[in-house]
Amino acid sequence: MPAAPPRTSALGAALAHARAHRPRFVEELKTFVRFPTVGTQPKHAADMARCARWLAEHLRGLGLRAALVPGPGHPVVRAEWRKAPGRPTVLLYGHYDVQPAEPLDLWHSPPFEPVVREGVLYGRGACDDKGQMWAHVKALESWMRTAGRLPVNVVCLFEGEEESGSAGLTAFLERHGRELGADVAVVSDMAMRGPGVPAITYAMRGALGVELEVRRAGGELHSGVFGGAVANPLEALCAIVAGLHDARGRVAIPGFYDAVRAPEPGERAYLRRTGPTDAELLRDAGVERGDGERGYGAYERTALRPSLSVNGVTGGYSGDGVKAVIPARAVAKLSFRLVADQDPHEVDRLFRAHVARVAPPSVDAEVRTSFGARPVLLSPRDPALRSAAAAVREAFGRAPVFLRSGGTIPVVGVMAERLGIPVVLVGFGLPDDGMHAPNEKFRLANLYRGIEASIRLLARAASATS
């Protein structure tokens, strides 16, 4: 039989604490953002470790037991408070790694020297995901410093490999995930619907990252002496890349769409009503006109449909001036976004078979798989999503809309599948906050509302049976 949920006065005290300490919360978040935790760049390995230790120490200071889960990559910060026997256990997820800050010259202020201008915090990771994670950490503080306890059992898993595929946390969850005894997971690493309009995300795209390298024997060659008579790996790479989409904007890899689950009846109409319009989405992107798969709107293209983006190409001479060479190798970085029920392993296999089929015989083409993540599709009718929606409504003064997201959080797929628990995906960022782009930002108003939503969410979770 579960203990009684906290009294309203306890909730009020926690909320009051959160409001009273906002300036300090922002200063702490700036300290957090100052760690240049670009997990994918080896030069930042020490920064990653320093940040993880700082985060664990901070959580200990709030009264949680915290430790680093070591692994071959960057550690997971695991923190727990389990002094509410009989109450549900909430798994709070976040990540302290950030995207690379390059190109640096496009930043108006240095990416790892966070500044607040007109109520907005600028810095790499300000939104994705340090700022959003901080909302939950400060909700924990608000309960602990007022009630001296949390309304539910909590286990925090804050990883350092989200931007590179979450290998360590995935392995941990697959091995020890069920031992955590979590009843519901809460993840804040996505966007709201728009200013003032909260959202709960019920679907996320999966991902598959690959590198395609095309090589030729013979090294760099003079394009006068040999131009016209030998294969150019860079041209071969461009041809392969160009052939990955057809004239209708569809991914031209045979079998790619076979596993795509059709939307539920009425789902496209619901998303058209509640989701961003083409004009909104393209304005957030800063472009005048969209481009993509024929037969779908911009939002559907990003959320309902899978996609393939070429993230980078390198080959030949890129310095100043002219160099008349035929390169010997060229590399493309590609990433797929997948929707239910596409399987990254299967797409990887299809891609490799396609490359082997289309690469000209005069070059060698090699595919290296960087990471894979399963797509997630939850039901908006799940009680956990409905309870979270109520907490969010109270904090933001408006009911959230249910959205599909185009982004990917690798471990969400693992939590949903391996742990078999509902995952509440509630974001406090905005679509134009520049996650992954220069001048990433986070509106402090959304930090404050996020803290309040998290405080209320923990209170409501206490009412659920474990």
Place this chain on the structure above:
Amino acid sequence: MPAAPPRTSALGAALAHARAHRPRFVEELKTFVRFPTVGTQPKHAADMARCARWLAEHLRGLGLRAALVPGPGHPVVRAEWRKAPGRPTVLLYGHYDVQPAEPLDLWHSPPFEPVVREGVLYGRGACDDKGQMWAHVKALESWMRTAGRLPVNVVCLFEGEEESGSAGLTAFLERHGRELGADVAVVSDMAMRGPGVPAITYAMRGALGVELEVRRAGGELHSGVFGGAVANPLEALCAIVAGLHDARGRVAIPGFYDAVRAPEPGERAYLRRTGPTDAELLRDAGVERGDGERGYGAYERTALRPSLSVNGVTGGYSGDGVKAVIPARAVAKLSFRLVADQDPHEVDRLFRAHVARVAPPSVDAEVRTSFGARPVLLSPRDPALRSAAAAVREAFGRAPVFLRSGGTIPVVGVMAERLGIPVVLVGFGLPDDGMHAPNEKFRLANLYRGIEASIRLLARAASATS
């Protein structure tokens, strides 16, 4: 009435001088190679100026009048000796600028620290063109230090912009070229047929260098949030690049082949007999199999036919690890090689029209022209070419073959057209000397034979009527 040609004993003395001073000549050439004269890289501007001054000073030391011809780019070193009235005037051409040395990690010894190993000089510019130019400079020395004079009038034009389009020298030749009073030009900036087999080149390809930039508004975007719904300039660039060749290996720009002059009757058969076989050319390239325009052999593809090479592509993220972005811009560097009677301006116009036609409306495509050079086609029956062939036969002990070259020397087209004089294209390098590649080299035996050929060529030129 021309003065008498130098006596055989004078020729013998010049040849003896050249043989006696070989070690010093090599040391001087190493000094020349040590200047990192990468003319296309702004950081080497001071090195270019230092090298030009050193070269002018060296020519003064031989008894020539030498000066730097200033211009908006790197200076031309102009040196003259005109004390043989009534005798012909020979224009000696060379260039002291070199290709960029990158990628540096592929060099076995530093590119600008020349070393001799087993009779071969290694260093950037050792062959292209400092080593070959040095053969002529040391031929001038051999005459001046023995006979105290040259057998003909000589004007040297050694430029610093060959690898970037020869803008300065071209402008100079167009304005003052005829004032030079040159009767024949001699250019050594190409390859022999092979070890021990000299060659005279009667055709060179022209060139057109362009940069293609594809852009989209909105900056770098998150490939999860926006992937599938906005244009990817890098993918658009790859598609344009891929579409520049058709399935038969031909350049797919409408009109590109319209001006190509058909070979003379018997010319393809002659080139098949005397030119490199497919196997040789591909071995020099270090590749197992060729690739290119259907219906032509490897040598024909490089010398008889025009071509288009993509020299480099840059776009998106190329650092360590993964960055899930849709880039906002991408750039390709391309170079055409043209044959008679293609006009670089016309090809530039065709390329721009093609890009405007095929670029998708969701991106902006911009073409920037880097340089253009006309193709050259001379007659092997020209008396100047026949006289040079005799000098080369005496120096190398074997008659040269007549070749078409796939490379480009921009000013050769200007000399042939504007000055209306025959251009003797006689190279002392070998096809595998790695011009434009890491570990560029020059065999000292060919330096010595080149000096002797130049000494004899000047003597024979004296017999021609001016």
